[in-house]
Amino acid sequence: MTTLTEADALEGLRDALGLLKDREQVAERLLDSSAKHSFDPDKELDWDAPFEDGKWFWPPELVSLYDTPLWKRMSEEQRILLSQHEANALASLGIWFELILMQLLVRHIYDKSATSAHVRYALTEIEDECRHSKMFARLISRGDAPWYPVSPAHQRLGRLFKTISTTPGSFTATLLGEEVLDWMQRLTFPDERVQTLVRGVTRIHVVEEARHVRYAREELRRQMVTAPKWSQEFTRVTSGEFARVFSDAFINPDVYTNVGLDRREAVAQVKASGHRAEIMQTGAKRLTDFLDDIGVLRGVGRRLWRSSGLLA
Numbered sequence: 001m002t003t004l005t006e007a008d009a010l011e012g013l014r015d016a017l018g019l020l021k022d023r024e025q026v027a028e029r030l031l032d033s034s035a036k037h038s039f040d041p042d043k044e045l046d047w048d049a050p051f052e053d054g055k056w057f058w059p060p061e062l063v064s065l066y067d068t069p070l071w072k073r074m075s076e077e078q079r080i081l082l083s084q085h086e087a088n089a090l091a092s093l094g095i096w097f098e099l100i101l102m103q104l105l106v107r108h109i110y111d112k113s114a115t116s117a118h119v120r121y122a123l124t125e126i127e128d129e130c131r132h133s134k135m136f137a138r139l140i141s142r143g144d145a146p147w148y149p150v151s152p153a154h155q156r157l158g159r160l161f162k163t164i165s166t167t168p169g170s171f172t173a174t175l176l177g178e179e180v181l182d183w184m185q186r187l188t189f190p191d192e193r194v195q196t197l198v199r200g201v202t203r204i205h206v207v208e209e210a211r212h213v214r215y216a217r218e219e220l221r222r223q224m225v226t227a228p229k230w231s232q233e234f235t236r237v238t239s240g241e242f243a244r245v246f247s248d249a250f251i252n253p254d255v256y257t258n259v260g261l262d263r264r265e266a267v268a269q270v271k272a273s274g275h276r277a278e279i280m281q282t283g284a285k286r287l288t289d290f291l292d293d294i295g296v297l298r299g300v301g302r303r304l305w306r307s308s309g310l311l312a
Contacts, residue, residue, distance in 0.1 A: 027117035057084040089148035091136035168223035172239040240304025284310040
């Protein structure tokens with residue numbers, strides 16, 4: 001009796017993007033890349049250097065109030081202060097999301113062969129995410145702005161999602177959390193207007209997250225081809241709802257109060273901002289194009305993605 005390997009079982013299977021790649025070969029390449037291009041933020045970055053006067057903590061064009069009437073009334077000093085608080089809020093959001101992601105990865109590999117390259121890479125990614133969470137926490141504690149936890153409602157929704165999520169739903173959410181922030185960070189680390197420490201943090205995150213995105217994309221393609229129909233449809237709906245949660249959590253309104261702005265006015269202007277809508281849709285476009293190609297953005301799920309503001 002001949003036992004089929006995964007490569008044999010998937011041979012000839014394809015989606016709109018072409019033939020599926022062998023899971024073990026993808027993982028082996030990612031493990032090689034991890035061995036060559038991984039960083040220890042504690043040693044790589046100068047945590048003791050003082051922040052530089054007049055430099056931003058996030059590119060101004062990516063600050064939520066940019067180009068709004070309120071922004072035009074703010075002093076340069078207050079704008080930079082807002083960028084610091086929003087950078088901390090995004091780092092706090094990143095920690096929340098990575099804690100969810102690590103739990104989803106552990107669930108994914110729970111019943112898989114511990115000797116496979118696929119599982120070894122998942123464990124390597126968990127190592128990366130532990131370092132990233134510690135790096136974000138250290139960045140938050142480095143300045144005067146506080147930690148910004150997500151709201152209690154979002155905490156509860158995150159706990160529910162990671163409990164009920166299927167494998168394709170988990171990898172769709174993984175990509176949502178990684179790719180929008182990744183797009184912003186790719187604009188941040190080469191920007192000389194931004195604080196050196198923030199640029200260093202985003203550079204490390206971009207390099208290592210590129211592997212995580214590749215792993216999640218390849219696995220999601222496989223899942224959307226091989227998962228039962230009910231699971232595919234469940235993924236479309238839950239990913240759309242998670243997109244709504246993520247988009248809402250992306251801005252923590254407490255930042256406005258803490259920099260001396262009227263919270264209600266600031267939130268209203270962000271919601272009405274054409275620039276902000278364009279930033280979020282542009283940041284998500286590479287992801288939404290991919291999800292559209294592999295059949296995630298259909299039916300109710302597509303409508304939920306539109307209502308999140310991430311899909312035009």
